[in-house]
Amino acid sequence: MLIISGQTPQKDDYIPEDITEQIELVVEKINAIILENHTLSKNIVKMNVYLTNADFLGPLSNVLSNFYGDNKPAMTLVIVAGLIHPKFKVEIDSIVAIK
Numbered sequence: 338m339l340i341i342s343g344q345t346p347q348k349d350d351y352i353p354e355d356i357t358e359q360i361e362l363v364v365e366k367i368n369a370i371i372l373e374n375h376t377l378s379k380n381i382v383k384m385n386v387y388l389t390n391a392d393f394l395g396p397l398s399n400v401l402s403n404f405y406g407d408n409k410p411a412m413t414l415v416i417v418a419g420l421i422h423p424k425f426k427v428e429i430d431s432i433v434a435i436k
Contacts, residue, residue, distance in 0.1 A: 339374050339433040341367055343387070345425050352424045356393045360400040363429050368404070376435050381410040383432040387417050393426060 344366040346352060346359035353359050371378050386397065394414075410431075420428050 339371070339376060339435050341370050341431040341433065343385075343428045343430040344370075345420070345422065345428050347422070347425070352422070354424070356390075356426050357396045357400060359425070359427050360393075360397055361404075363427055364400060364404050367429060367431055371433055374433075374435065376433055378405060378433075379408045380434045380436065381405070381408065381431050382434050383411045384413075385430045386412060386414045387420065387428040388414065389417060389419060389426045391416050397427070 344363045346362045348362060348366075353362060367381075368378055371381075388394070388397065397414075420426075
């Protein structure tokens with residue numbers, strides 16, 4: 338099992354303002370960790386998603402559908418008052434099966 342801690346929407350000093358960009362960045366970071374560990378994104382079995390606004394559910398659904406297609410892991414989604422950085426709008430952690 339590969340357990341990926343919460344990934345945030347920051348790369349170096351860059352934090353996008355747009356929620357879609359933030360979600361894409363988080364998913365790209367998760368995918369990079371998956372590839373570094375010689376497994377596939379289709380092996381994600383569980384995701385915990387933290388959003389700062391329920392209005393972000395549409396963009397989240399679109400990005401996850403684009404990246405993962407028919408792979409639908411178990412998911413917990415929580416709307417939170419805030420994350421570790423005031424500009425962060427999303428954080429995602431994952432559990433991936435390694436075969």
